[in-house]
Amino acid sequence: MQQVQSGNEPRDPETVIVGVDVGGTKIAAGIVDAHGQVAGRIQMPTDIRDPEHTLQSIASAIKTSIEASGITPSRVKAVGLGIPGMVDPEQGICLLAVNLNWQNVAVQRWLEQELGLPCAIDNDVSAATLGESIYGAGQGMQDMVYLSLGTGVAARAIIHGQLYRGAHGMAGEIGHLVVMPDGPLCRCGARGCLEALAAGPALALAAQTAIAAGKETQLQVYQQRHGTIRSEHIFAAAADNDALALHILRQAGEHIAYGIYLLTMTFDPQLVVIGGGLASDQSPLLIAIRTRAAHLLAQSSASRAMLSTEAIQVTSMQRDAAIIGAAALVARANSQHKREKQ
Ligand SMILES: [Zn+2]
Numbered sequence: 433m434q435q436v437q438s439g440n441e442p443r444d445p446e447t448v449i450v451g452v453d454v455g456g457t458k459i460a461a462g463i464v465d466a467h468g469q470v471a472g473r474i475q476m477p478t479d480i481r482d483p484e485h486t487l488q489s490i491a492s493a494i495k496t497s498i499e500a501s502g503i504t505p506s507r508v509k510a511v512g513l514g515i516p517g518m519v520d521p522e523q524g525i526c527l528l529a530v531n532l533n534w535q536n537v538a539v540q541r542w543l544e545q546e547l548g549l550p551c552a553i554d555n556d557v558s559a560a561t562l563g564e565s566i567y568g569a570g571q572g573m574q575d576m577v578y579l580s581l582g583t584g585v586a587a588r589a590i591i592h593g594q595l596y597r598g599a600h601g602m603a604g605e606i607g608h609l610v611v612m613p614d615g616p617l618c619r620c621g622a623r624g625c626l627e628a629l630a631a632g633p634a635l636a637l638a639a640q641t642a643i644a645a646g647k648e649t650q651l652q653v654y655q656q657r658h659g660t661i662r663s664e665h666i667f668a669a670a671a672d673n674d675a676l677a678l679h680i681l682r683q684a685g686e687h688i689a690y691g692i693y694l695l696t697m698t699f700d701p702q703l704v705v706i707g708g709g710l711a712s713d714q715s716p717l718l719i720a721i722r723t724r725a726a727h728l729l730a731q732s733s734a735s736r737a738m739l740s741t742e743a744i745q746v747t748s749m750q751r752d753a754a755i756i757g758a759a760a761l762v763a764r765a766n767s768q769h770k771r772e773k774q
Pocket of ligand 1: 608622
């Protein structure tokens with residue numbers, strides 16, 4: 433099923449960029465103007481039968497988004513793509529994306545040939561981090577950290593105004609930091625990773641385990657109604673003061689706060705922005721994150737001076753962050769190109 437929302441014509445009548453957020457189950461795309469305004473947002477299922485079909489579903493999402501925005505196609509200057517995996521942005525190759533069944537896929541070349549437009553690619557969390565630093569809460573900040581909480585957990589840092597990539601573009605993958613030795617099994621094979629304790633599927637699993645053990649909770653109703661429990665059900669039950677849902681979010685919040693504490697001590701950021709499907713302001717999860725982070729940071733005078741809990745914020749870009757971030761990859765590629773020419 434395809435969801436199309438007609439958008440307003442972007443403010444800048446000149447050129448626009450298509451930003452694409454590629455996920456394992458759905459592709460989101462939108463037209464982004466020079467001010468970071470988004471039009472023609474669409475969402476389509478990801479066809480993961482094989483790389484060719486996945487690339488075709490991406491191309492189709494791009495074309496549908498351009499049509500939905502109502503802009504003249506000639507105004508589209510380029511395409512930016514955020515991919516959930518290990519990416520070589522210079523070669524335009526996705527080295528590994530487990531959720532897409534991709535290994536060494538020449539994404540950039542395929543899309544450029546198919547669309548006749550320049551294309552820039554990178555890891556999806558890297559893209560969202562760039563978007564946050566260019567258009568979001570991190571505007572004008574030299575040092576910031578972006579933490580994505582959703583189906584997975586990952587962070588990226590902006591250092592001296594530049595995205596810090598590390599040797600493989602994966603610096604900040606704290607989802608697989610072991611925070612509870614011998615804890616629950618993670619999909620990476622290790623036990624007690626932050627992701628196995630605090631990502632969306634981990635919250636759902638904690639609820640299902642508690643219900644199987646005979647815990648009384650509103651979440652039983654969601655399980656009967658939907659045949660399963662998803663993280664959004666836990667947030668809904670917590671808003672209704674369900675004790676189990678609140679307990680699960682508090683525990684996850686404490687683990688995430690520890691992750692933020694480690695990121696703070698590693699990168700000394702001015703700001704930590706939380707994005708992704710689990711990021712929502714004033715939620716019990718966010719309150720637990722702030723409370724625990726305040727406790728951890730207060731323990732030493734050094735960490736107290738480094739980050740206040742007010743500097744832990746939820747993204748203001750919400751659902752557009754990934755699309756805007758993907759478009760920001762094009763701006764980055766252009767500025768690198770200019771620097772190389774000088
Ligand atoms: Zn792991």
